[in-house]
Amino acid sequence: xxxxxxxxxxxTPIRRFISFVFVTVFLISNPLRSLAQADHKSVAQEINxxxxxxxxxxxxxxxxxxxxxxIMHHIxxxxxxxxxxxxxxxxxxxxxxxxxxxxxxxxSNFHNTNHExxxxxxxxxxxxxxxxxxxxxxxxxxxxxxNVASMLLSALILVLIFGSVAKAYNSRKGSAPRxxxxxxxxxxxxxxxxxxxxxxxxxxxxxLPYLLTLFFFVLVNNLLGLLxxxxxxxxxxAVTLTLAVITFLIVHFNSNKHYWMHLVKPTGxxxxxxxxxxxxxxxxxxxxxxSLMIRLFANMTAGHIILLSLFGLIFxxxxxxxxxxxxxxxxFMNFIEIMVAFIQAFIFTLLxxxxxxxxxxxxxxxxxxx
Amino acid sequence: xxxxxxLQAAEQSGAGLAVMGAGIGAGxxxxxxxxxxxxxxxxxxxxxxxxxxxxxxIQTAMLIIAALIEAVALFAAVICxxxxxxx
Numbered sequence: 001x002x003x004x005x006x007x008x009x010x011x012t013p014i015r016r017f018i019s020f021v022f023v024t025v026f027l028i029s030n031p032l033r034s035l036a037q038a039d040h041k042s043v044a045q046e047i048n049x050x051x052x053x054x055x056x057x058x059x060x061x062x063x064x065x066x067x068x069x070x071i072m073h074h075i076x077x078x079x080x081x082x083x084x085x086x087x088x089x090x091x092x093x094x095x096x097x098x099x100x101x102x103x104x105x106x107x108s109n110f111h112n113t114n115h116e117x118x119x120x121x122x123x124x125x126x127x128x129x130x131x132x133x134x135x136x137x138x139x140x141x142x143x144x145x146x147n148v149a150s151m152l153l154s155a156l157i158l159v160l161i162f163g164s165v166a167k168a169y170n171s172r173k174g175s176a177p178r179x180x181x182x183x184x185x186x187x188x189x190x191x192x193x194x195x196x197x198x199x200x201x202x203x204x205x206x207x208l209p210y211l212l213t214l215f216f217f218v219l220v221n222n223l224l225g226l227l228x229x230x231x232x233x234x235x236x237x238a239v240t241l242t243l244a245v246i247t248f249l250i251v252h253f254n255s256n257k258h259y260w261m262h263l264v265k266p267t268g269x270x271x272x273x274x275x276x277x278x279x280x281x282x283x284x285x286x287x288x289x290x291s292l293m294i295r296l297f298a299n300m301t302a303g304h305i306i307l308l309s310l311f312g313l314i315f316x317x318x319x320x321x322x323x324x325x326x327x328x329x330x331x332f333m334n335f336i337e338i339m340v341a342f343i344q345a346f347i348f349t350l351l352x353x354x355x356x357x358x359x360x361x362x363x364x365x366x367x368x369x370x
Numbered sequence: 371x372x373x374x375x376x377l378q379a380a381e382q383s384g385a386g387l388a389v390m391g392a393g394i395g396a397g398x399x400x401x402x403x404x405x406x407x408x409x410x411x412x413x414x415x416x417x418x419x420x421x422x423x424x425x426x427x428i429q430t431a432m433l434i435i436a437a438l439i440e441a442v443a444l445f446a447a448v449i450c451x452x453x454x455x456x457x
Contacts, residue, residue: 194430291441298444347437 027327067312074308075232075301076127078146079107083229093130093143095120107143147239150231154220162216191215195350199357207356210250214243215349222300222341226334234344235300237293244289247352255359288355292348299344303337392453395446403443407436 081089090108097103105118115122116133123129132139144152161184168181177185196204196211221233233239263281265274310330314322380390414432418425 291445294445294448295437295441298448299440302444302447343433343437347434350434 027324027331065312065315067309067316070312071305071308072127075235075304077231077236078128079110079122079130079143081146081149081229081231087229091144091146091149094141095130096140096142097132097137099137146231147233147236150224150233151221151239154217154224154233157220157224158213158216187216188212191349195346196353199350199353201357201361203360207250207353210246211349211353211356214247214352215345218243218296218348219341219345222345223338225300225304226337226341232300232304234296235304237297240293240297243296243348244293247292247355248289250352251355251359254356256362258361259359288351292351296344296348299340303333303340307333307337388456389454392450395453396450399443399446399450402446403440406439406443410435410439 079093080091083089090106092104093107093109094102094104103118107122109117110122115124119133120130120139121133123131130139130141130143161180165181165184168177168179172178172181176182191212192204192208195215196208200207218234221239224230225232225234263285264278266277266281269277307330310326310333314320314326376390377387380387410432414428417428
């Protein structure tokens with residue numbers, strides 16, 4: 001538990017005491033974090049109630065805790081990045097409309113009573129949407145939202161990590177890897193030797209960059225989403241749809257004649273069954289990337305919903321004694337979510353490699369080495 | 371008798387029958403996933419017990435198949451979510 005460099009000049013009872021302090025502080029800070037979120041909840045609800053006073057008649061001091069709204073607020077995309085109560089970073093709003101052209105402004109301009117600015121209205125439904133005040137105009141929302149900003153951050157992290165790893169390999173040609181480079185080497189070699197090479201076969205160099213990028217992109221975004229204040233990027237179905245479509249395009253632009261022959265004439269199928277097999281195969285072509293998309297999206301979103309529901313339980317019961325039990329269970333769930341983050345990145349990469357391998361495999365005589 | 375109580379509760383609670391259906395569906399999907407992955411885990415344990423040297427390969431295959439089964443259960447969970455949020 002204690003940092004490794006301290007263990008050399010510290011005795012065991014002191015180490016144990018410091019570990020105990022760390023664990024206690026961590027367990028206690030979990031409910032405090034949720035308390036901070038709940039504070040912001042009641043402030044936001046008061047602002048909303050003040051604005052829509054025609055609709056919401058009751059202005060009681062004790063607002064009802066709406067767990068559905070809290071969960072959706074943390075899962076959905078947003079035009080500002082909220083790390084904690086009061087620590088909100090407004091993000092740029094970039095809108096393109098055919099009559100007004102490109103407009104860009106900060107989303108903090110929407111912090112007035114009507115959520116309105118410059119002819120645009122920010123709707124707070126399940127997810128935030130910018131609609132023009134004049135309904136007839138079409139507006140394309142190209143803003144840097146929370147998910148986009150988080151993706152840019154993870155892209156920066158990936159470039160930094162792999163830039164340094166590549167530099168380390170270049171400067172230490174032929175000698176053993178050291179430090180962070182050796183940690184990355186474990187993951188990279190695992191993907192290359194266990195995932196890509198067995199499934200794609202001898203021509204794997206062509207697809208290795210894409211599959212490694214895919215694995216680390218999904219992994220870094222999964223892990224960033226688990227941090228407090230993190231954005232739910234891979235739990236956004238548009239992101240997973242894009243990744244699945246890229247895999248789909250790569251598979252079909254690299255497929256050979258055998259792959260298409262399998263679609264219209266699967267081997268070993270008697271002629272009478274062909275009218276059934278062909279639609280099944282064609283549906284299968286589209287179901288594979290669809291299942292990739294849904295699997296990653298649902299796993300990540302479900303995990304976040306579970307954690308948020310657990311913390312919300314403290315406020316549904318309105319009791320501080322529920323907090324230690326819930327925090328311990330949520331800690332356990334957090335560890336499971338970290339494991340799921342790794343597994344889902346691995347599964348996405350493995351299935352992409354298998355689909356690419358099945359599209360480029362040459363002959364039936366050469367079997368996979370089982 | 372139980373069904374009558376359930377239907378009455380769904381009607382009076384204001385959430386509607388669709389949301390109750392979504393809840394039951396999600397529960398059934400969880401049962402399905404639990405059964406499927408439980409069987410996989412059991413077979414994997416047996417295989418590792420028979421041949422401990424193959425433990426690494428068996429474990430990898432177990433994780434892959436568990437993820438595939440879980441994907442199907444999550445299909446159902448996503449549909450239940452869609453129903454309960456009325457999309």
